[in-house]
Amino acid sequence: MSEPSGLAVLGATGSIGGSTLSVVARHPDRFEIVSLAAARRAKELDRLALRWRPEYVVLAELPEPPAGLEWSGEWRCGREAMKAAAADPAASIVVNALVGFAGLESTLAALGAGKRLALANKESLVVGGELVLRAAEDGQGQLLPVDSEHSAIMQCLDGRPRAEVHRVVLTASGGPFREWPASRFGSIRPEDALAHPTWSMGDKITIDSATLANKALEVIEAHLLFGLEFDQIDVVVHPASIVHSMVEFRDGSTISQLGHPTMEVPILYALSAPERLENDFRSFDPVQASPLEFERLRHEDFPMFDLGVEAGRAGGTAPAVYNAANEVAVRSFLEGRLSFLGISRAVERVLSSMAPEPVENVEHLTAVDREARSRAREAVGTPSPTGGETVP
Ligand code: NAD
Numbered sequence: 001m002s003e004p005s006g007l008a009v010l011g012a013t014g015s016i017g018g019s020t021l022s023v024v025a026r027h028p029d030r031f032e033i034v035s036l037a038a039a040r041r042a043k044e045l046d047r048l049a050l051r052w053r054p055e056y057v058v059l060a061e062l063p064e065p066p067a068g069l070e071w072s073g074e075w076r077c078g079r080e081a082m083k084a085a086a087a088d089p090a091a092s093i094v095v096n097a098l099v100g101f102a103g104l105e106s107t108l109a110a111l112g113a114g115k116r117l118a119l120a121n122k123e124s125l126v127v128g129g130e131l132v133l134r135a136a137e138d139g140q141g142q143l144l145p146v147d148s149e150h151s152a153i154m155q156c157l158d159g160r161p162r163a164e165v166h167r168v169v170l171t172a173s174g175g176p177f178r179e180w181p182a183s184r185f186g187s188i189r190p191e192d193a194l195a196h197p198t199w200s201m202g203d204k205i206t207i208d209s210a211t212l213a214n215k216a217l218e219v220i221e222a223h224l225l226f227g228l229e230f231d232q233i234d235v236v237v238h239p240a241s242i243v244h245s246m247v248e249f250r251d252g253s254t255i256s257q258l259g260h261p262t263m264e265v266p267i268l269y270a271l272s273a274p275e276r277l278e279n280d281f282r283s284f285d286p287v288q289a290s291p292l293e294f295e296r297l298r299h300e301d302f303p304m305f306d307l308g309v310e311a312g313r314a315g316g317t318a319p320a321v322y323n324a325a326n327e328v329a330v331r332s333f334l335e336g337r338l339s340f341l342g343i344s345r346a347v348e349r350v351l352s353s354m355a356p357e358p359v360e361n362v363e364h365l366t367a368v369d370r371e372a373r374s375r376a377r378e379a380v381g382t383p384s385p386t387g388g389e390t391v392p
C-alpha cells in the first residue's frame with residue numbers, strides 16, 4: 001500500500017479544521033498530519049498537537065508561544081511560518097481553513113508549490129481571482145473546493161466540458177432571517193444572527209450567511225472555479241440544506257448532489273477526489289427529507305448579495321474591496337458597534353468610493369485590502385448619507 005499523504009491543516013482550531021481532523025482520524029492509513037496552524041489559540045493547538053503529534057505547529061498571530069504549553073515538539077510563530085507550512089515539501093495536501101483575506105498568502109503558497117489545496121477559505125479565491133488561478137497553473141497546484149455547494153457542482157460536472165453546461169444553481173439555506181419581515185431587521189442582535197438554522201460554523205461565515213454575503217462570495221467562487229459566466233450562475237433558497245447544488249446541462253438534464261448537512265463529506269472528497277473513500281455516514285432517507293422546498297432569494301431585503309455579485313461582475317480589485325469592507329463590518333457588528341443594517345450600508349459606501357482597478361500582483365491587492373479596511377472603519381461610525389441617522 002502507498003504511503004499516507006501528508007497534510008498541513010491551516011486553521012486547525014476552527015470549525016472546518018476540527019471537521020478535517022475528524023475525517024483524518026477515520027483514515028489513518030491514507031492521511032497523516034504534518035503541521036497544524038492557528039491564529040493564536042495556543043491552548044487548543046497544544047491539545048491538538050498532543051493528540052496528532054505533527055512535525056510542528058504554527059501560531060500565525062503570536063510572536064512566540066505562551067508559557068505553560070504541554071506539547072514539547074516544535075512551535076513556530078508568525079505569518080511567514082504559516083506560509084512556509086503551506087509550501088512544505090512534507091505535505092502534499094494543504095487544507096486552508098483560515099478566515100478572510102488572511103488566507104490569501106497560504107493559498108498562493110500552496111498552489112505555487114504544486115500542492116493539492118482543499119480550499120475552505122473562499123475569501124482568498126474571491127479576492128485573489130486570476131492571481132490564484134495563475135498560481136495554480138504555474139505551480140501545477142490543484143484547487144479543490146471544500147465549500148459544500150462547490151463540492152456538489154464539481155461532483156455533478158464530473159469533468160464534463162464547460163460547453164455542455166447550461167447553468168448551475170447554487171442552493172442557499174436563507175440563514176436565520178429567511179422568514180423575518182424586513183421591518184424587523186433593525187432589531188437584529190449578534191446572537192440572533194449567530195443562530196444558524198442548519199450549519200454550525202465559525203462566527204464570520206455565520207454572519208455572512210445571515211446577510212447572504214456568503215452566497216455572493218460563493219457565486220464569485222463558482223465563476224472562478226468552473227469558468228462560468230455570471231449569467232450562468234443562479235441561486236435558489238433551499239432551507240433544509242439537503243440539495244447542495246445542481247448543474248443543468250444543455251440537453252435539459254439537471255444533476256444535483258444531496259446529503260445531510262455535514263461538512264465532513266465535502267472535506268473528505270476534497271482530500272480524496274476523484275476516489276471515494278469509505279465513510280461512516282448517516283444514510284440518506286428521501287422520505288424523511290421530504291418535502292424538498294425551494295424559494296426565491298429576497299434580493300430587496302438582503303442587499304449584501306447583489307452588492308457582492310456586482311463586485312464580482314466588475315472584477316479587478318472590486319471583490320477585494322467588497323471582502324475587506326465586509327470583514328470590518330462583520331467584526332464591528334459582532335462587537336456591538338454596528339447594526340445589522342449598517343453592514344450593507346458601510347460596504348456599499350466603501351465600494352462606491354473605490355473604483356475597480358485591474359489587479360497587478362499580491363502587493364497591489366494587499367494595499368487595496370488595507371485601504372478598503374481603513375475606509376470601512378471610517379464608514380462604521382460616521383453618519384449615513386440618508387439624513388441624520390447614523391450607520392451604527
Ligand atoms: P473558524 O472561525 O471556526 O476557524 C478559523 C480558523 O482559522 C481558526 O483555527 C483560527 O485560529 C484560524 N485563523 C483565523 N484567522 C486567522 C489569521 N488571521 N491567521 C491565521 N489563522 C487564522 O472558521 P470556519 O468556520 O472553520 O471557516 C473557515 C473558512 O472556511 C472560512 O473561509 C469559511 O468561509 C469557510 N467555510 C466554512 C464552513 C463551515 O461549515 N464552517 C463551510 C464552508 C466554508
Ligand code: MG
Pocket residue numbers: 147148149218
Ligand atoms: Mg457554502
